[in-house]
Amino acid sequence: MNRWEDIIEVQLPLPFALKIINAFLIKGKNGYTIIDTGLHIQEDVDxxxxxxxxxxxxxDEVEKIVLTHYHPDHYGLAGTLQAWTGAPVYLSETDYKHAQLFLSDNGDMPEAMASFFSRHGLEVEFVEKIPAHLRSYHRFAEPHPSPSFIKAGDTIYLGDYEYQILHTPGHADGHLSFYDPARKWLIGGDFLLPRISPNISLWPRCDPNPLETYLSTLRQMKEIPVQTVFPSHGKVFHHYEKRIDTLLVHHKHxxxxxxxxxxxxxxxTAYEICKQVxxxxxxxxxxxxxxxEVLAHLEYLRxxxxxxxxxxDGKVLYRIDC
Structure with a gap:
């Protein structure tokens, strides 16, 4: 475990290409705060x-559990850890609603996603796999927590330091980051990663122009003086402004x-473009x-x-007029 003063990095294994998610444990005089939780898999429980x-x-020394966003590698063990600790779980109301939309057995989002991808040219053999594939993720997020909602503009104590709650959408509509102005530290979730670009995706029933949202978030966040970033994937880093500039250039290219x-x-179709990219x-x-992600870029351009x-013929086609 790596430590920075009161912050302890907890590396949790993932059965995906990312391999690891960094959760954080913060010690204060009233107990511990957990930031993000990993998946509900035995490896992360262990x-x-x-x-x-x-x-x-x-x-019972854990005083609160705080989630940057609803994606299962961040949200998945929240309900289990809440049961163990009795602690409140805090996240944005938007992302709790999206957790129910994407990760609940009661919804029809898997079918909606399959239909959405079909309209954008995805081949039938893949379209047919989408619902079962998406439902296979539900087990990673059960049981769901009973949450309390926090929002941008408020503050929250994480350990003994008061952090500003910042809305940093693009990767997820209700994504929150946490900024300590005393030390100029940012707990950024998936908003800003040191080596890879956060996935910016267009989904049905969500932000209709997520890339525009993310680029705006990057430009706004650049105005905040940050010295140290605690990311969910990759090592803690210090080149905050340079990393923002790099991502702006990446999306331009x-x-x-x-x-x-x-x-x-x-x-x-977007699918044909996806294959070329x-x-x-x-x-x-x-x-x-x-x-x-291709769709997010195409919709931005449109x-x-x-x-x-x-x-x-029921398919969305993109074109450029010379």
Whole structure:
């Protein structure tokens, strides 16, 4: 476990390409605060029990559990840890609603996603796999917590320091980050990662222009003086402004790449563009993220008036007028 003053990094294994999520444990005079939780899998349960044993605290010494956003690697063990500790679970109301939308057995989002991808050209053999694939993630987030809601503009004590709650959407609509102005520390979740670009995806029933939202978030957050970032994936880092600039350039280049593909083709689907940008040998897991990210960039360009879309035979086609 790595430590920075009162913050302890807890590395939790993931059965995905990312391999690790960094949760954080913060010690204060009133007990411990957990930031993000990992998945409800035995490996992550075992890791939390190992951490608890090594540090020698009791579960009832956890005073609160705070979630940056609803994605299962952050949200998944919240209900279990709440049962162990009796502590309140805090997150944004938007992201709790999205957790119910995406991770609850009662909803029809898997079918809605399959239909959405079908309209954007995904082949039938993959469309048919989407509902079962998405429902396979529900087990990672059960049981769901009974949450309390926090929002941007308020403050929250994490340990003995008062943090500003910041809304940092784009990767998730209700994503929150936590800023300590005394030390200029940012607990950023997936808002800003040191080596990879956070996935920015267009989903049905969510933000209709998530890339515009994320780029705006980056520009606004650049104005905040941050010296140290505690990210959910990758090492703690200090090149805050430079990393924001790098991501702004990355998305500029990706948008130009989309336009170049469209200049080489007639009107075509997002899926065909996805294959040219990301290749064709993708797992169903990686394919849905790749296609959703392509759609986020295409919709950004369409809203900006740089490309157009038409619907033909039930399929959405994108084109660029020379």
């Amino acid at each position: 890791k939390w029990e190992e951490v608890q044993s090594q540090l020698g605290f009791k579960w 990706r948008l130009e790449e989309m336009k170049k593909v469209l200049l080489r083709t007639k009107a075509t 990301f290749g064709e040998k993708l797992s169903i897991h990686n394919l849905r993220f790749a296609l959703s 809203v900006q008036g740089e490309i157009q879309s038409i619907t033909k």
